[in-house]
Amino acid sequence: MPKLRMMHNGCSLSFAQGVSDRDMNECQKHNKTENRGWTMATTRNLTTYLMRLNFTRIPGTPYAVTLTIPADSMNTVTPRQLHAMLASWIRRQQHKHGLLHYYWLIEFTAMGTPHIHMTIWCEDTTRVYNRHTRQHETMTLPPITTQTTMLTDWVRLCTDHGIPSSLTAQNFRPIDDTPEGWLAYTAKHSARGLKHYQRRLDNMPSDWRQHPGAMWGHDRQLTTQQAAYIDLPMNKEAFWTLRRQLRKRLEQQARGIANPRKRGRAIAATRRMLKRPLTGKDQKQQQWMEDNDLPFLPVSAFMGVTAWLSPQAQQELVEQLASKCPHLIGRPTRQT
Numbered sequence: 001m002p003k004l005r006m007m008h009n010g011c012s013l014s015f016a017q018g019v020s021d022r023d024m025n026e027c028q029k030h031n032k033t034e035n036r037g038w039t040m041a042t043t044r045n046l047t048t049y050l051m052r053l054n055f056t057r058i059p060g061t062p063y064a065v066t067l068t069i070p071a072d073s074m075n076t077v078t079p080r081q082l083h084a085m086l087a088s089w090i091r092r093q094q095h096k097h098g099l100l101h102y103y104w105l106i107e108f109t110a111m112g113t114p115h116i117h118m119t120i121w122c123e124d125t126t127r128v129y130n131r132h133t134r135q136h137e138t139m140t141l142p143p144i145t146t147q148t149t150m151l152t153d154w155v156r157l158c159t160d161h162g163i164p165s166s167l168t169a170q171n172f173r174p175i176d177d178t179p180e181g182w183l184a185y186t187a188k189h190s191a192r193g194l195k196h197y198q199r200r201l202d203n204m205p206s207d208w209r210q211h212p213g214a215m216w217g218h219d220r221q222l223t224t225q226q227a228a229y230i231d232l233p234m235n236k237e238a239f240w241t242l243r244r245q246l247r248k249r250l251e252q253q254a255r256g257i258a259n260p261r262k263r264g265r266a267i268a269a270t271r272r273m274l275k276r277p278l279t280g281k282d283q284k285q286q287q288w289m290e291d292n293d294l295p296f297l298p299v300s301a302f303m304g305v306t307a308w309l310s311p312q313a314q315q316e317l318v319e320q321l322a323s324k325c326p327h328l329i330g331r332p333t334r335q336t
Contacts, residue, residue: 002239004318007051008225011314013246014304015239037212038199046105046216047190047306049224055182057223060100060121063146064185066171067116067154073163074113074205079213082106085161086116089154097149098123103218105189107198112205117189119175119182122146147172236301238325245317246305247273253308274299 005012055062067089069077086104093099101121108114151170158165175182197203204212234242247270254266309317 002234002242004242006311006314006318007048008054008311010051010306010308011246011317012048012051012304012306013239013243015302037204037209038215042215043190043193043199049103049218050186050190051308052224052226054223054225058101058121060098060123062175062182063120063122064171064173064175065116065118065120065150067118068169069113069115069158069163069165070169071109071111071113077114077161077163079208079211081161082114082116083213085157089157092153093120093122093150096153097146101219101222103216103222105216106212106214107189107192108203108205110197110203112203114205114208119186234325238321240301241324242317242321243274243305245320246307246309249309249313249317250305250307273305274303 001015003014005014067086069082090099090102099120099122102118104116104118106114106116148167151167151172154170155165155167175185192199250273251267251270254263254270257263257266
């Protein structure tokens with residue numbers, strides 16, 4: 001049964017092939033394994049969470065932060081130690097510098113060194129003790145001061161743990177306060193799959209492969225929007241029609257990228273996003289395509305699509321499908 005999941009920042013279209021949600025939960029319950037870093041479920045949950053965030057209702061000034069540690073110190077930094085350092089840094093920013101909300105994720109460089117990407121929302125204030133009144137007072141700070149103080153706290157924290165670090169190795173910059181600018185930043189990280197070198201299991205340090213801990217997290221207070229599930233009683237042809245429309249939207253977004261090299265890669269990725277890997281049943285057709293000097297990449301009949309789209313664009317897609325196939329939409333939307 002096709003299922004269209006509409007969220008605040010995007011939507012996902014999937015096709016359930018006779019497996020109920022109850023059976024899937026039971027299967028996941030019995031096959032649950034230990035934390036293994038970035039997995040398909042971890043990437044999917046991160047993407048879904050980011051799509052549900054309502055950026056316009058989150059108070060504070062948004063910033064993009066990258067916290068790093070030197071590669072020479074990787075033989076002494078354990079996953080538990082890095083998570084403890086991150087938690088300590090967050091508590092200090094909440095107490096001293098007006099940190100309101102945050103979410104973070106851990107990735108790895110080509111050398112296997114972990115680094116932390118964060119999106120934070122701050123009040124741009126700090127608490128200072130007044131010796132005359134003997135009370136703590138709140139002072140408003142310019143963004144450049146907020147950047148310096150927060151990064152300095154991270155460098156000092158690394159030094160306290162015996163890890164030499166520097167301010168030049170860290171990154172702190174304001175994010176455009178429009179949802180489009182923020183989505184452009186978050187989509188870069190959430191779109192990375194398990195094949196990306198920053199998320200591959202074999203690229204993780206040896207002591208991180210067994211018990212790496214959480215790969216992403218948040219403060220559990222960010223404003224999210226409940227996803228709306230639309231049950232579309234459609235056949236396969238209607239499912240394919242809606243899927244093609246979503247792919248066209250993604251290709252239009254890819255053509256709007258200014259960098260020619262990134263634009264070409266994005267367009268190529270959208271054109272092959274519905275291709276499935278070859279199986280033994282495709283040998284005859286593959287041989288025929290090779291004899292005629294044609295590429296053979298069959299399209300999957302049930303592969304779903306996830307797209308970063310505004311609520312208006314999602315509504316246009318549904319209305320467009322309703323105009324083409326009015327007899328296929330007859331069930332109301334239900335909130336979950």
